[in-house]
């Protein structure tokens with residue numbers, strides 16, 4: 001599968017803040033990538049650089065094989081939907097859609113109109129008068145109907161209710177299935193998107209902690225619970241990410257190579273074993289007391305999950 005984006009040793013420093021610290025990865029074509037990480041991890045900065053809205057301090061960025069800066073050929077193939085999307089205040093919903101139709105070569109007007117109905121957007125209303133959720137829905141309509149070969153959604157659903165968010169996921173998946181493209185979805189609602197994401201990029205304090213297929217990751221982090229001695233015994237086979245103890249029992253999240261044999265072993269030790277959710281994995285890898293350990297072994301971690 002060819003790479004749509006290649007990033008090599010990308011560093012971005014603001015005055016006194018290192019937002020990205022030597023990040024390297026590539027994005028495979030036709031996949032849904034989850035770009036995850038805590039507040040301030042560097043996700044937006046990364047997407048801004050990939051879409052030529054920000055400059056790197058050092059490192060290389062290649063998008064569709066070229067540098068994106070002032071490169072119309074590249075930028076016309078990118079859609080970037082931001083949390084705080086703003087539009088000129090005199091525009092109505094229909095004007096925004098008309099403008100998007102002119103900008104994106106792959107624009108699908110029929111899809112746009114259908115999505116406007118799905119999200120119940122008032123076509124004639126001025127964008128200034130839209131509710132916060134409606135404004136997010138408008139961004140989602142533009143992001144999906146643009147059918148851009150590389151589409152970034154940066155927390156696109158501020159103010160959207162649970163029903164509207166589910167509509168977004170459903171329509172994203174349905175349209176992606178019919179028109180495969182490369183999607184990067186940055187979100188804090190990890191549980192909601194965990195079934196959607198095919199590849200996980202996890203950033204913490206500007207460093208890449210995970211660059212892994214979601215499916216591979218699922219089998220590599222488990223939570224075991226039972227008698228402390230048995231938990232101690234089991235966790236020796238992997239890296240313990242977190243533990244909670246109560247009396248003589250413990251519950252530990254462990255990272256390692258957990259095939260069927262590990263399940264048998266847990267059972268023989270009298271332990272309950274369950275695969276950790278993507279949200280749990282992200283929380284455990286990025287919580288502050290693990291943050292340093294995880295960060296200092298980022299390269300080893302990346303290797304371990306490949």
Ligand SMILES: Nc1ncnc2c1ncn2[C@@H]1O[C@H](COP(=O)(O)OP(=O)(O)OP(=O)(O)O)[C@@H](O)[C@H]1O
Pocket residue numbers: 014015017018019037038039040041042043044045046
């Ligand atoms: N223009 C700027 N000037 C100075 N510091 C900045 C600037 N933009 C971002 N930063 C800092 O860079 C770091 C990364 O910010 P960024 O917005 O990329 O994080 P994020 O992962 O998108 O966070 P969130 O999930 O909260 O949106 C933060 O410490 C932020 O304060």
